[in-house]
Amino acid sequence: MSQAPEDFSKIGFAKTFLLPALLIFLIPIVSLIFFLYIQGYYDNQARETILRQIRDDQSLTAEQKADAEALFTRVPMSRLILHPDYAEMVSSEGAFDYATFRWGIRLSLFSIIGGGVVFLLGAVCVVASLRSQWIQYVSLSVSWHVLRLFGAAQVLIQGVLLFALSYWVTAFFFEMYVPKLIAIVGILALIAIAAVIKSIFMKLHNETVVEGTVIERDASPALWQELNGICAKVGTEMPDQVIAGIDDNFFVTEQSLTVGEKKYSGRTLFVSLSLLKQLNGSEADAVLAHEMAHFSGKDTVYSQKISPLLVRYDHYLQGLYEGGVSLPIFYFMNGFRALYEISLKRLSRSREFRADRIATEATSPGDMAGALLKIIAYSSYRAKVEQEIFEKEEVLESANVSQEIAQGFDNYAGSFLATPDVSHLQTSHPFDTHPSLEDRLQAVGCPLESAESQVMLSAPGDGLWYQKIEGAEQLESEQWQAYEDRFRAYHEETLPYRFLPKTDDELAIVVKAFPEVQLEGKEGLLTIDHAGLNFATWEAPIRFSDLQECQMDENQRLNFMAKDARPVKLNLKKFPEPQKVIEAVERYYSRYLAAKAYQEHVKQSDTTSYV
Incomplete structure (x- = not known):
């Protein structure tokens, strides 16, 4: 038994799905504006230099100067160098810069125009899917393949645009570049591309287990x-x-x-x-x-056909979400997934009413x-x-x-x-x-x-x-x-995660699942239990209830900060198996946090009920 899902209003649906979907245009629009601006700037600089050279050239007649000035005033350098007769007017470095701007503009336009076309195609498919189960399956199948390829292309294009921006924004405005920034953006773009490729080609195991x-x-x-x-x-x-x-x-x-x-x-x-x-x-x-x-009514036939498409779609969405810089594409794809969910639910309701009607006629x-x-x-x-x-x-x-x-x-x-x-x-x-x-x-x-x-x-x-x-x-x-x-x-299994033990029975339940752990290090013994942890060289134990912060620094030391502002360090290098120490601290502290959250929830529920 379940309750009916919330019905989004038109405004609510737009805020939840459609507006985030427009983020797919953010990077290409910013890139288009930036590369058009920077290309125009370079064109203006080149034009002023060339016009000055023309005016100063005494070997040219007045008519020749007028023709040359008209040409270089009318046609920007970014276009002129594409012609073989003018290609040598800029250095190889300048030609490379112009090629970067040109491709940045092209990729941005392709991303923007492609997004608009796919948006319209997807909208047509969604509207058509409301007609029948067969059309729903065909439209979902077509739009899934188009959206999958489009999403992969967008991740690649927007990753390249971000990489280019990471260099040119600082280089143009501040006359410097930041290698770390470029490297980080490049790595993030590669991670997004890898996540999408993995989600496309990974074989899914869709086994449905039924108890009975x-x-x-x-x-x-x-x-x-x-x-x-x-x-x-x-x-x-x-x-x-x-x-x-x-x-x-x-x-x-x-x-x-x-x-x-x-x-x-x-x-x-x-x-x-x-x-x-x-x-x-x-x-x-x-x-x-x-x-x-x-x-x-062949309802199960179309459910069988559509179900694998939805599984692939959802898995693809997960890959886009985990890709990081691919989030704008995720929101775009998720908007269409939400629109198809409306279509699926509408036809599902029609199927149920039809089955109810037939059952009523039979009984x-x-x-x-x-x-x-x-x-x-x-x-x-x-x-x-x-x-x-x-x-x-x-x-x-x-x-x-x-x-x-x-x-x-x-x-x-x-x-x-x-x-x-x-x-x-x-x-x-x-x-x-x-x-x-x-x-x-x-x-x-x-x-x-x-x-x-x-x-x-x-x-x-x-x-x-x-x-x-x-x-x-x-x-x-x-x-x-x-x-x-x-x-x-x-x-x-869940009981130990509910108690901040106050009775012997509660303590017994927690200790059974979380007994005291002792880990021997070169500087002494580390003891961890449900209440906190202690180390041989510390002045006093640290209770989880007093712990405010726990972080690991560059030197592989766990830094604990208690409520009394007492900093305590634990050098993991002094333990034969540092990972075991980390896992034990995480496991026991996570149990405490879960129990604390549970008790606060229970207390809040009791208060709400009383009110």
Whole structure:
């Protein structure tokens, strides 16, 4: 279960995505203005020198002088030297400078014009993608390839422009150049280029793991027989496999999935054992008809095609973000990604409304509405139970998530419709987003505020489909046990990061995960525990609660500054394995900072609740 994502206003969307995207023009525009200016300056200097020489040349007639002055006044030197007859008028150094200006201007114009063209092309593709799933896939595929090549070219061009600016800005305005600045900019440009190249060619492993059990046809013939009836009503073929799990959702996909040690391809239906127990047979019919309708509309086909493109796109964005100087290109690409997300969500909503309509026609509006209400209520309650158990600040002997859900769900369902923002809640899904509960109930003809909603929500389920799965109770029990074991283990891992120990129990939890560490050095013993650190030559230990600053200097010394302004140094060269010292200090101090932040959050939450 998840809440609907925030809908950006037009102004909010522009501030968040479109305005940052315009940063792609910053470096080329600055470069264009600068190189035009500096080229003009050099042209003016050359013109004044040549005109002076012409006037002083006594060998020329008045007519020749007039013609020469007209030529050099009308045509700048930067253009004249491109003609073979005038190429030798400047030195090799001057020719190189002019070539630098010329290419700086060309690259800047290419970057600016290319950005405008790609922006328009991308906008056309985004608008076209709203028409249908097929057009959406084609437009996304085309724009992805164009944007990928454009982004790589922009990183290269803007890296070259920055490198050129790092020399010419100081050389022109201050008559000097800074080798360190040039080297740093060059290195940053190379890092950005390397990051982009890596993101383009790196092979991605997109394995989707699903927790559950594949239900074979001969193992549960009643399930497959009923499912065949649903498919006949919807007008689609049967799924290739059915996976039964305990996640709080139902979904279909044609992406390759890994279940246990085996991979599955083709059309997959995932059913939730825990939810099937809560639904009536007719409500489960509606849910499964909804899922099969996605097959009939080829929704899963296009999701399978589009998903790898989005993964590649997001990975490429990550490479641009990590490139540093490629951030302007990142914001440009991210703006288009956000626009496509709007398109994807709009068509996703259309697919869900279509599947709801087909399911309603195959069953009834009440069945579809009742299923939606129960699924979202169950998902909401499960999240609430898990959060309450996870927040317990003690070692759990067991994490009885399923038991607490079973014992309390009926009472929770009775008050669910009074939950704040209940109308905006959505069913969860591993691949797609869904319209809000209010919109979906309105579409099937059973408004959320109607009196029937509470009646449908409170009606106990008969678990008819649950009973059609052979050994369902054992399967569910085993999966819950494995899940709760993982839940408890993770909870125990997080406990030491919550406490600034005040009781013996809290201290025992922290010390178990963070026992005292002793590292022997040439000058004595370094001791680190959950509370702080001490060294043989120090006057007193340093408590993490008193530590204000910790930095390593050029001489491989850790410099600690305590609240009492007492500077303390630790020479890492005196330890046989300096990296172990660094890792130990980071690990124990990070635990303290995490616990401090957690306690402040808890205190703030308690205060807010009280107010």
